[in-house]
Amino acid sequence: MEIDQFLMEMDGVESLSKDILIIAATNMPWNIDPALRRSVRFTKQIFIPPPDKDAREEIFRVHTRDKPISRNVDFKKLAELTEGYAASDIKAICDRAAEIPWEETLKGGEEREIEMDDFLQAIKEQKSSLIPWFKEAYKALKESGEMSLFEDFAHYILKYGGEIEEVKKPDISFKDVGNLEEVKDIIRRELIYPIKNPEIAEKFKKEIGGAILLYGPPGCGKTYIAKATAGECDVPFFNINITDILSEREGVSEKNLHYIFEKAINNAPAVLFFDEIDAIVCRRDIYGSGSEKRLVNAFLTELDGFKKATGLVILAATNMPWNIDPALRRAGRFTKQIFVPPPDKDAREEIFRLHTRDKPISRNVNFKKLAELTEGYAASDIKAICDRAAEIPWEETLKGGEEREIEMDDFLQAIKEQKSSLMAWYRAAEKQLIKSGEQDIYKELFDSIKKFKKIKSREEEIKEILDEEREKLGLPSRRERESIKRLLSKKSEIERMIEITRKKYRDKEIDEKTFSKLIAEYEKRLIETEVKIETLKKKR
Structure with missing residues (x-):
């Protein structure tokens, strides 16, 4: 009414x-x-967007003009750091930044100006109030089907409010990626250099952006290097999983895919990464049902149109390249395919160092030898070995043992327990590549299969190698280490009994003669136990 x-x-x-x-x-x-x-009513709709970079800088200046601001405050940098923030959010940041030195003064600190660090701390505490609203707007307009009616509004909704989780610039770069120099060099040449040097790229008619397929065994760093690519470019990273796209409702998967590309385009330059791409664009001639074929067609259409966004990089990863529709490799799509191999010896050593750099490592740990012993292991296997090696002394401490560093023996035991996860994958890869007839297309993978078949026999020798290494290093056997643990537990129990006896004597529950007799017996057992522990430790 x-x-x-x-x-x-x-x-x-x-x-x-x-x-x-x-x-x-x-x-x-x-x-x-x-x-x-309708006509003669509200025929004109004007979208008032969040403040842009220049506006945000001006808002910072307006809300701080009457405050004691240090010369080190960089308003341009603050404007960069608050993309997607409302004017009210920026006012809240200015108010909070002013509170920090004020609170310090109240607690007896020296009076000082508001500094850049105060603003950075305030930004860390103050999240954008617009992101939840944009997410709600995205959901509502998507359900109503009115996204096209609000064209200017839709640009911001897709930039900040799509169903993909909030996108951030990764805090890792290529320096955090162990080895894989050939892979990094290709990505630098094909993608990173043009994005960082657009004027030179334009001069040489080189496209800024592009699509690369990363393939290879699981756990060898494909996702990590994709994320590091975004960090190297200093651009947002969209990590897309199959669950972000697939829907049981007809036509919704294709819509989800379109919105993902639209959001990435609106955030360009950016890296759009599709993990397990084979689940999205499986071979239509073998696996494709009606809905799967429609999704493959939709993906190819989006891929053909993404180049309108300067600086959009598309990376995809798969453990099963033989399952990918061949149309994905045609000109203008994923024309470059990079094999991401298991880590070589130098890479394995580097991965061991990366995953132990913040742990208490003994000087007797030989990373070169560990790298030799883990030929054919994935990067994820090596991380598991490092985690397990760290658990051994930790568990000993929990059971009453002395606190100690992680030793070579712990790594050797962890390697014995952790088999390579790549064995089954390489067997399946060889079978599927021969079946698909694509050995020439994925030549690097086929060469890697041949190499892996030569080294897998070493797995049977691993126990002997580990025992030899223990002997060379003069490390105690597992039986000796178990004996030390039992003796340490026994020592703790004797010390506990001594304390109980002393308490009983203080409380006059036992007389002096009984007390002296018990204490003498316990101390004798304690000395014997300590001598046995020291004898075993000297074998180290």
């Missing part, structure tokens, strides 16, 4: 023959009755 009345009043404004301008505001345009947008 109220809506009808409002529409009647609006329709009657023209008949008044007076200059009347009607302005209305809303945070939820999707909730407005469509009749309100």
Whole structure:
């Protein structure tokens, strides 16, 4: 009833023959009755966006002009760090930054100006209030089907509010990736250099952006190097999983895919990464049902159109390249395919060092030898070995043992327990590549299969190698280490009994003669136990 009345009043404004301008505001345009947008009513809709970089800088200046600001405050940098923030968020940041030195003064600190660090701390505490709203807007407009009616608004919704989790620039780069120099060199040449040097790229007619397929065995760093690529470029990283796309409802998977590309395009330059791409674009001639074929076609269409976004990099990863539709490799799509191999000896050593750099490592740990013993292991296997090696002394401490560093023996024991996870994958890869007839297309993988078959026999020798290494290093046997653990436990129990006896004596529950006899017996057993422990430790 109220809506009808409002529409009647609006329709009657023209008949008044007076200059009347009607302005209305809303945070939820999707909730407005469509009749309100018809001719002679609200025919003009103006989207008021969040402040851009220049506006954010000006807002920072406005809200700090009467405050004692240090010269080290960089308003341009603050504006960069607050993309997607509302004007009210920026005011809250300025207020909070001013509170920090004020609170210090109240607690007896020296009076000082508001510094850059205060603003950085305030930004860390103050999240954008717009992101939840944009997410709600995305959901509502998607359900209503009115995204196209709000073109300017839709740009921001897809930039900040799509279903993909909030996108950030990764805090890792190529220096954090162990080895894989050939892979990194190709990515630098094909993708990173043009993005970082757009003027030179333009001069040489080199595209800024592109698509690369990363393939190879699982656990060898494909996702990590994709993330590091975004960090190297200093751009947002969209990590897309199959669950972000697939839906049981007909046509929704294709829509989800379109929105993902739109959001990435609106955030370009950016890295859009599709993990397990074979689940999205499987071979239509073998696996494709009706819905799967439609999704492959939709992906190829989006791929053909993504180049309108300068600086959008598309990376995809797969453990099963033989399952990918051949159309994905045609010109203008994933024309470059990079094999990401298991880590070589130098890479394995580097991975061991990376995963132990913050752990208490003994000087007797020989990383070169560990790298030799783990030929044919994935990077994820080596991480598991490092984690397990660290658990051994930790578990000993929990059971009453002395605190100690992680030793070579712990790594050797961890290697014995952790088999290579790549064995089954290489067997399947060889079988599938021969079946698909694509050995020439994935030549590097086929060469890697041949190499892996030569080293897998070493797995049977690993126990002997580990025992030899223990002997060379003069490390105690597993039996000796177990004996030390039992003796340490026994020592703790004797010490506990001594304390109990002393308490009983203090409480006059036992007489002096009984006390002296018990203490003498316990101390004798304690000395014997300590001598046995020291004897075994000397074998180290």
